[in-house]
Amino acid sequence: MGLLSDPNRRRALISLLTRLNAPICGMPVDWLVKTMQARGLEVFTQRFSRTLPFPDENNERYIVEGTNVYGILRAPRAPRTEALVLSAPCSPGDDNNQAVGLLLGLAHYFRNQVFWAKDIIFLVNEHDLIGMQAWLEGYHHTNTTGMDWSPLQGRGGSIQAALSLELSSDVVTSLDIVLEGLNGQLPNLDLANLFYAFCQKIGVLCTIQGRIQRNDWDSVSGYSHAVQTMMLMVMKQASGRSWGDHGLFLRYHIEAATIKGINSFRQYKTDATTVGRLLEGMYRKLNNLLERLHQSYFFYLMPSLSHFVSIGYYMPAFGLLAVILLLRALDLWVQLATPPSRNEDGVADIEQSSTGVLSVLTPLVISHLTGAALYMLPVRFQEMAVEHFQVSETEAVVLTAIAVYTGGLALPHNTHRLISGEGTEQGWRVLKLVAVLYLAVLLGCTALINFSLGFILALTLVPVASFVTPHVPKLLSAVVLVILSPAFTLLFSVFIFQELQEMPVSFQDGWMLYLSVISQGILDHYLYGSLVYPLIALMVYPCWLLFWNILFWK
Amino acid sequence: MAAPLTLLLVVAVTIRAALYRSSLAEVIAERVEVVSPITAWKRVIEGLALLDLGVSPYSGDVFHETPLVIYLFHFLVDYAEITFMLADVISAIALYLAVKEYNKQVVRKKQKFALEADRYPQDCLELIRSPKEMLYIPLKVAMFYLLNPFTILSCVAKSTCGLNNAVISLFILTTIKGNALLSAVFLCLATYQSIYPLTLCAPAMLYLMQRQYIPVNYRRASFWWFVVQYLFMYLGSLFVLICLSFFLLGSWDYLPSVYGFILSVPDLTPNIGLFWYFFAEMFEHFRLFFLCVFQINVFFYTVPLSIKLKDHPVFLMFMQLAVISIFKSYPTVGDIALYMALLPVWSHLHRFLRNIFLVSCVLLACSVLFPVLWHLWIYAGSANSNFYYAITLLFNVAQILLVSDYFYAFLRREHHLIHGLYLKKKDGSEATLVLK
Numbered sequence: 001m002g003l004l005s006d007p008n009r010r011r012a013l014i015s016l017l018t019r020l021n022a023p024i025c026g027m028p029v030d031w032l033v034k035t036m037q038a039r040g041l042e043v044f045t046q047r048f049s050r051t052l053p054f055p056d057e058n059n060e061r062y063i064v065e066g067t068n069v070y071g072i073l074r075a076p077r078a079p080r081t082e083a084l085v086l087s088a089p090c091s092p093g094d095d096n097n098q099a100v101g102l103l104l105g106l107a108h109y110f111r112n113q114v115f116w117a118k119d120i121i122f123l124v125n126e127h128d129l130i131g132m133q134a135w136l137e138g139y140h141h142t143n144t145t146g147m148d149w150s151p152l153q154g155r156g157g158s159i160q161a162a163l164s165l166e167l168s169s170d171v172v173t174s175l176d177i178v179l180e181g182l183n184g185q186l187p188n189l190d191l192a193n194l195f196y197a198f199c200q201k202i203g204v205l206c207t208i209q210g211r212i213q214r215n216d217w218d219s220v221s222g223y224s225h226a227v228q229t230m231m232l233m234v235m236k237q238a239s240g241r242s243w244g245d246h247g248l249f250l251r252y253h254i255e256a257a258t259i260k261g262i263n264s265f266r267q268y269k270t271d272a273t274t275v276g277r278l279l280e281g282m283y284r285k286l287n288n289l290l291e292r293l294h295q296s297y298f299f300y301l302m303p304s305l306s307h308f309v310s311i312g313y314y315m316p317a318f319g320l321l322a323v324i325l326l327l328r329a330l331d332l333w334v335q336l337a338t339p340p341s342r343n344e345d346g347v348a349d350i351e352q353s354s355t356g357v358l359s360v361l362t363p364l365v366i367s368h369l370t371g372a373a374l375y376m377l378p379v380r381f382q383e384m385a386v387e388h389f390q391v392s393e394t395e396a397v398v399l400t401a402i403a404v405y406t407g408g409l410a411l412p413h414n415t416h417r418l419i420s421g422e423g424t425e426q427g428w429r430v431l432k433l434v435a436v437l438y439l440a441v442l443l444g445c446t447a448l449i450n451f452s453l454g455f456i457l458a459l460t461l462v463p464v465a466s467f468v469t470p471h472v473p474k475l476l477s478a479v480v481l482v483i484l485s486p487a488f489t490l491l492f493s494v495f496i497f498q499e500l501q502e503m504p505v506s507f508q509d510g511w512m513l514y515l516s517v518i519s520q521g522i523l524d525h526y527l528y529g530s531l532v533y534p535l536i537a538l539m540v541y542p543c544w545l546l547f548w549n550i551l552f553w554k
Numbered sequence: 555m556a557a558p559l560t561l562l563l564v565v566a567v568t569i570r571a572a573l574y575r576s577s578l579a580e581v582i583a584e585r586v587e588v589v590s591p592i593t594a595w596k597r598v599i600e601g602l603a604l605l606d607l608g609v610s611p612y613s614g615d616v617f618h619e620t621p622l623v624i625y626l627f628h629f630l631v632d633y634a635e636i637t638f639m640l641a642d643v644i645s646a647i648a649l650y651l652a653v654k655e656y657n658k659q660v661v662r663k664k665q666k667f668a669l670e671a672d673r674y675p676q677d678c679l680e681l682i683r684s685p686k687e688m689l690y691i692p693l694k695v696a697m698f699y700l701l702n703p704f705t706i707l708s709c710v711a712k713s714t715c716g717l718n719n720a721v722i723s724l725f726i727l728t729t730i731k732g733n734a735l736l737s738a739v740f741l742c743l744a745t746y747q748s749i750y751p752l753t754l755c756a757p758a759m760l761y762l763m764q765r766q767y768i769p770v771n772y773r774r775a776s777f778w779w780f781v782v783q784y785l786f787m788y789l790g791s792l793f794v795l796i797c798l799s800f801f802l803l804g805s806w807d808y809l810p811s812v813y814g815f816i817l818s819v820p821d822l823t824p825n826i827g828l829f830w831y832f833f834a835e836m837f838e839h840f841r842l843f844f845l846c847v848f849q850i851n852v853f854f855y856t857v858p859l860s861i862k863l864k865d866h867p868v869f870l871m872f873m874q875l876a877v878i879s880i881f882k883s884y885p886t887v888g889d890i891a892l893y894m895a896l897l898p899v900w901s902h903l904h905r906f907l908r909n910i911f912l913v914s915c916v917l918l919a920c921s922v923l924f925p926v927l928w929h930l931w932i933y934a935g936s937a938n939s940n941f942y943y944a945i946t947l948l949f950n951v952a953q954i955l956l957v958s959d960y961f962y963a964f965l966r967r968e969h970h971l972i973h974g975l976y977l978k979k980k981d982g983s984e985a986t987l988v989l990k
Contacts, residue, residue: 185934253935298936326915333911441919445926449934 027090027126032069032100039108041071041122048134048149053379053526054393054519066126068135072156073110078117083156084286085256086279087123087132088165089245098167098261100124102272106279117287119156125245132245133528140252145529161191161286161293162256163279164245172261172270174205174212175278177305179257181247182524183531184237184450187255189296189308195257196305198281204270206305209233210262210501213304226303228500233301235497238452239517240532241524248528255293299451311451318447321458325440328466332433336426359427360434363549367542370408375537377404378522398518405487408545428470428553435546439465442539453532456493457540460484470553477551485544486536490517558693559650566646566700567639573710574635583711587924590884591821592618592748595634595712598627610803612811619714620747621799621808638709641720642700645892648723650696652730653899656868657688659730681970683902691898699895703921708888715888718747722892725751726871729758732765738787746795749816750878753856757874759784760860761867770864817849819883824942826924827885828950831943852881862965869964872896876957880950887921890953897960906963909955916952920945 029045036043049065074080086106088099107122125131134149139159177195179186192208199206207213209232216222236243244258261275299311378400385396439461447454464484468477482488494514498505505513524530573579582588583595591597601617601624604610611617611624630637664682699705708715725740737758744751759781760770768776799808815821822830829848836844855877863870872893879889904910923945930937 185936251933294935298934329915330911437915437918441922444919445922448923448926448930 027067027069027092027124029067029069032124035104036069036071036107036122039071039104040111041073041107042154043069043071044152044154045069046135046138046150046152048131048138048147050130050134050147050527053523054382054397064127064130066131066134068123068125068131070121070123070135070154071107072154073107073116073120073122075116075119076114080119081157082117083119083121083159084283085121085123085159085162085249085254086165086283087125087162087245088167089128089131090124090126091128095168096166098170098272099165102165102167102276102279105272106276109276109280110283115284115287118160120283121156121159128245129242129248129528132248136248136252145527159249159252159254160289162246162249162254163282164256164258165261165279166244166258167261167272167275169261169263170272171263172272172275173264173266173268174207174262175199175270175275176207176210176260176262177257178244178246178260179208179302180233180236180241180243181250181256182242182528183240184452185247185250186237186298186300187246187250187257188293188298189300190293191255191257192302192305193296194282194285195259198278198285202274202278202281204274204278205266205268207262208302208305209236213306226307230301230303230309232497232500234452234455235493235500237450238456238493238532239521240450240453240530241520242528242530253292301452314451314455315447318443318451318455318458321455321462322440322444324462324466325436325443329433329436329440332429332436336429336433360431363431363546364434364542366411367408367545367549368538370404370411370545371538371542374401374404374408374541375534377401379526394519395515397522398515401518401522402487405541408541409482409548411545411549428550431546431553432469432550435543435550436465438546439543442543446535449531453535456489457486460486460489461540461544465547468547468551470550472551474551481544481548481551486540490514555654555693559647559696562693562697562700563643563646566642566706569701569706570639570642570709571635573706579710582707585707585711585925586824586928587826587887588707588711589713590825590886591823592816592884593713593715593718593886593888595714598624598712598714599631602627602631610805610807612807615811618812618815620812621802622746622795623714623717625802634712638712638716641716642705642709645716645720645723646696646700648720648727649699649895650692652723652727653692653695653896655727655730656899657685657691661685661688681902681967681975687902691901694898694901695895698898699891702891702894704887704891704894708886708891713886713888714747715886718744719888719892721747722751722754722875725754725758729761729871730868732762734762734784735787737762738784739791742788742791742795745792746799748882749813750852750882753853753874753878754871755784755788756856756860757867757871760864760870764865764867816883818845819848821884824928824939824946825884825886826946826949827883828881828946829883831939831946834939848881849883852878866964866968869900872900873957873961876953880953880957900960900964903960903963903967906966907959908962909959913952913956913959916948917956920949920952924949 033043033045046068047065048068049063051063052061055062072083086103088103089096090100103122103124107120110116110120123135125135130147133145134147135152137143137145137147138149138152139155175195177192179192181187196206205212209229211225211229211232213229214222214225217226242248244260246256246258249256259279297308297310300308301314302308378397381400382393382396385391385400386393389396391399443454443458443461446457461484464481468481491510491514494517495505495510498510498513521530521533525533573582589595597617598619600614601611601619604613604617605624605628617624627634627637660683705716705719721740721744725737725744728736728740741751741754741758744754762784763770763777763780766780768774768780771777800806819829819833822834824830832844832848833841856874859870859873859877863873875893875896879885879893882889924942927937927941927945931939931942
């Protein structure tokens with residue numbers, strides 16, 4: 001017995017799907033409410049509205065309003081303490097109609113089963129992540145992002161797991177799982193294993209990062225295929241974006257993943273019934289959970305669906321990079337402590353004499369003020385920029401950010417006029433010691449929270465940080481330092497990301513993509529609380545500026 | 555010296571006032587590293603609310619501060635921020651004056667010994683400090699206390715640790731000035747707040763005896779007479795305070811709530827101390843044994859340290875403060891800030907310190923890692939309590955290493971003062987000093 005073995009139900013599902021194929025403006029709230037009620041769910045809606053800090057490229061407006069519709073299937077015989085969520089984002093147009101249809105079909109089927117021990121919430125959210133954020137905040141009674149939403153009238157228990165569906169065509173040849181969530185957080189590996197196990201059982205082709213895994217691990221091409229898959233995951237995790245609606249669940253300790261149906265014109269096609277059976281199987285497994293998923297890893301990288309690299313393997317690589325910085329700090333300490341002509345006040349440790357501390361304080365304060373400017377100015381002054389220049393708001397924000405970033409490069413030549421005569425040999429050593437330790441601690445904390453971001457930053461910043469002194473050839477080092485700065489790292493990452501996805505872009509398109517990535521990063525920070533933009537603007541960029549200061553030390 | 559000190563006070567008060575007005579104040583007030591179940595401002599408000607309702611503030615096991623504190627805030631709750639800023643300012647000024655007085659005595663002692671210059675070997679002259687070097691030390695001490703991020707966090711969180719620090723600083727000031735009565739009174743206030751400053755009796759008595767030229771010899775009657783006098787003043791004030799608290803609230807239930815709470819550690823909220831993890835995973839029938847072991851650990855170091863450092867009571871006071879801050883049952887970063895403020899007084903020991911770089915790096919890294927691992931444990935769910943406790947352990951180990959390093963440097967300097975700076979073996983070749 002499986003889903004839709006009953007011909008009546010199959011017909012009902014097909015009629016639903018055909019109906020949804022017709023283009024609809026906005027979300028058909030009333031129709032969804034009626035359909036869900038007809039299937040015996042308790043249906044509720046939630047209105048939300050959000051003022052964007054600046055209009056996104058896709059929605060050229062400041063205010064986003066929408067409605068979420070969700071129906072709760074109550075567990076027939078269990079107390080209502082736990083819940084599972086199945087969600088499908090509904091955008092205007094027919095982008096995700098098949099997923100909504102499948103969701104409704106599944107709701108109908110699940111309603112007739114008696115073994116459900118947890119409530120199942122079928123959620124159709126509007127405007128993707130914004131709607132999902134509004135629903136989650138309403139469900140958990142938090143308000144972290146300043147969104148306006150109407151309170152939820154109906155609730156299930158505490159959510160144990162969630163799946164989000166994205167199906168854009170009737171015909172599906174493979175299913176892709178997306179794991180990367182907000183701030184690089186990943187669901188428990190058990191969820192990915194569950195998906196893979198069911199795909200194997202039912203015989204559906206499954207992929208991760210849109211790439212099929214190969215079996216020839218020994219050959220060079222097979223190995224490089226796996227490395228490329230892993231690099232894609234690293235880049236997606238480092239961006240701090242939520243790559244599917246599931247990403248926002250992870251903050252609330254809810255294991256979630258997004259399942260995308262891909263139509264890549266293969267010979268063997270899978271139909272909606274099989275996908276439905278897969279989801280039913282996964283939900284039955286999740287239904288049997290006695291505790292939250294916590295047995296497997298939370299920190300992993302996946303070169304393919306059946307292999308993973310755990311934190312015990314990849315953290316030592318980062319640790320070795322951090323050790324370089326610590327050794328350089330130790331070397332500077334020894335240099336500072338041993339020169340022959342000194343008096344007692346010159347010993348350079350953290351609790352040292354006021355002259356030493358003061359000389360370091362000025363570059364530190366100025367760098368951090370520049371970082372604060374990079375964080376606050378782009379969004380604050382977009383109106384002024386739009387008045388004076390002929391650009392849209394989004395471009396104004398991005399171009400202001402780039403302008404402040406480049407403006408910071410001119411600083412060292414001006415900073416020295418403020419410090420009164422402390423441009424000695426010892427001065428830059430103290431500054432470098434502080435900067436190297438600051439970078440080490442910063443990278444360590446970043447790697448703990450979002451390993452990929454920490455690793456990419458470490459790869460580009462550590463070599464430069466160790467080698468820069470005022471005595472290396474200035475022009476060459478300045479060029480190297482700029483090329484390895486965070487902004488250029490982002491630019492190269494954009495190009496490499498496109499290459500890895502086998503959609504290489506020309507320089508023009510790459511540049512436009514880069515600008516949109518910056519604006520998306522800033523938007524993510526304001527909308528969902530992504531930490532990448534404040535981290536880079538307020539901490540990594542000032543740290544890099546300190547090294548730039550050291551290079552131009554007089 | 556008044557002008558730089560005033561400038562420093564103005565800067566410190568500005569920073570605190572700015573932080574009070576920002577949105578960070580609520581975030582900081584909930585951090586477990588900054589507030590403990592004893593010192594949290596939320597609990598003081600709760601106790602005040604219960605008092606206003608006419609119920610004993612100790613019912614409900616929420617409020618664990620002393621009755622004097624609750625009566626103080628009964629009148630001052632609207633001016634709470636000013637009270638805490640004032641407490642920090644008082645601590646800073648008290649430490650400034652105390653260190654200035656102490657430096658004067660060091661100079662007097664050294665100058666006296668310089669007259670009998672054959673007392674010290676010739677090559678030790680570079681170890682003896684001149685008054686000019688010591689001129690800025692009191693200002694540095696005040697700066698270290700006021701501008702320490704730990705103190706600022708503690709003040710912005712309105713943790714009553716600031717009041718404890720103020721009382722202990724006043725105790726240090728009155729002891730160094732030589733006023734035995736006031737010293738006993740302030741020590742009794744500090745003990746009344748949290749039991750652990752009891753161990754500061756020993757350095758106080760040693761210092762006052764040294765100042766009054768009473769030889770520290772247990773066979774002499776003057777020694778015992780002084781001890782009896784001091785203990786009488788101390789215990790008398792303590793008795794008065796306890797009875798006063800009884801009359802203020804009309805019942806004895808503050809005794810189990812305050813002192814029973816400190817000693818029996820029922821609340822196992824994670825903090826930067828060592829108790830919570832152990833007691834969270836301990837079996838019930840071993841609990842009393844380990845409780846005794848942990849509590850005796852705090853008090854025990856007084857005895858050997860007093861015997862070794864009986865000629866250097868101010869350093870003993872520093873070591874005792876450090877031991878209390880590390881090993882007490884609910885430490886917070888405010889306690890650490892107090893003994894770290896005294897580090898500039900021993901800045902002449904830098905040349906003998908062996909681990910200062912490692913210790914500073916570890917303390918800095920751990921302070922930054924505390925909130926990161928807390929986030930990973932509580933919010934992201936990817937870590938667990940072991941990660942947080944690892945950082946706690948590392949932090950405390952670094953503090954212990956810092957304190958023992960200073961102890962080693964102090965003893966080594968004393969050794970050099972007696973035996974000469976450049977040691978030679980019997981055949982004239984250079985000798986190295988090894989600590990066994």
